[in-house]
Amino acid sequence: MTCRAAHSPSPHERLTYTTYDDKVATRDTPPADPEARRVLLAAPRGYCAGVDRAVAAVDQALERWGPPIYVRGQIVHNRHVVADLAARGAVFVEDLDEVPPGERVVFSAHGVSPSVRQAAQTRELTVIDATCPLVTKVHKEAVRFAADGCTILLIGHEGHEEVVGTAGEAPDQITVIDSPDAAATVQVTDPNKVVWLSQTTLSVDEAAKTVAALRARFPALADPPSDDICYATQNRQAAVKLIAQEADLVIVVGSANSSNSMRLVEVAHESGTPQARRIDNATEINPTWLNGVTTIGLSSGASVPEHLVTDVLNRLATLGFPRVEEVVTTKETLAFAPPRVK
Numbered sequence: 001m002t003c004r005a006a007h008s009p010s011p012h013e014r015l016t017y018t019t020y021d022d023k024v025a026t027r028d029t030p031p032a033d034p035e036a037r038r039v040l041l042a043a044p045r046g047y048c049a050g051v052d053r054a055v056a057a058v059d060q061a062l063e064r065w066g067p068p069i070y071v072r073g074q075i076v077h078n079r080h081v082v083a084d085l086a087a088r089g090a091v092f093v094e095d096l097d098e099v100p101p102g103e104r105v106v107f108s109a110h111g112v113s114p115s116v117r118q119a120a121q122t123r124e125l126t127v128i129d130a131t132c133p134l135v136t137k138v139h140k141e142a143v144r145f146a147a148d149g150c151t152i153l154l155i156g157h158e159g160h161e162e163v164v165g166t167a168g169e170a171p172d173q174i175t176v177i178d179s180p181d182a183a184a185t186v187q188v189t190d191p192n193k194v195v196w197l198s199q200t201t202l203s204v205d206e207a208a209k210t211v212a213a214l215r216a217r218f219p220a221l222a223d224p225p226s227d228d229i230c231y232a233t234q235n236r237q238a239a240v241k242l243i244a245q246e247a248d249l250v251i252v253v254g255s256a257n258s259s260n261s262m263r264l265v266e267v268a269h270e271s272g273t274p275q276a277r278r279i280d281n282a283t284e285i286n287p288t289w290l291n292g293v294t295t296i297g298l299s300s301g302a303s304v305p306e307h308l309v310t311d312v313l314n315r316l317a318t319l320g321f322p323r324v325e326e327v328v329t330t331k332e333t334l335a336f337a338p339p340r341v342k
């Protein structure tokens, strides 16, 4: 697998962009060396183009038609985003059976299988498809390789919505592989007609290990035409890798069911930080984590709105970390056009 880095990080790109001294209130823990204490804020972080588009789709549907707007699954894997939209009239359902016939339904950024599209048609629902175009790309690859008669080994987490949707494109030809161990035992019909694809939000390094294990067993293994792990996942992991090398503690803002947020925590651990923690919001910071800490690394998953990060910075300022340096490893400019209403 060629996991292309969009840009080579360099220490010279660091810049101090803001401080939060004015927000210092009380300290829960006295700082050992207040001058040295700092927060390294990873960039890029937070919303990716696919999440931005999906959240905007629900937002705009609510504005245009008013509630209720049904959403299949969590629109993105962040409980704050879901709670905000629910408070405005979005109704989150697990199954289309819960949507009254003829209503409007939004498909989440993670995508759906063809059987769900069929069910929507049967119920005569108006679909607003917020599937991320980068997930759709993987679906199209699956359809094409399946039509060629290949066995598709889909590297991903069994049961994750995105994996369920992709696997549904060719259930008889797709096997989900979640680790190098699984790669060591998987059986295929024809070892000369095997291709691997992946979930978009995996750890780049872990996926590479799984691909290596597959290739050791199936030398003719074909690669996807381009990286399935998306640009946002790769960029956030590269930024976290860099800050984790200097941080005594890395905090990742993101929900527990967010694959890319969980991978950021793992990447931070593997990059050498002594502590890596995931939190949903600032209130979950335990001041004891900061004992003996001089440098905190901070990032957020691709489904996390920036105001949650700002809250964390404000809380860290009250805990003796008012100095913030943003570490920029690449700039993202990608944006997707809004979904069409079908």
Ligand code: SF4
Pocket: 048, 049, 050, 051, 109, 132, 133, 134, 135, 200, 201, 230, 231, 232, 233, 260, 302
């Ligand atoms: S994490 Fe990647 S694949 Fe998922 S919504 Fe964002 S850009 Fe799309």
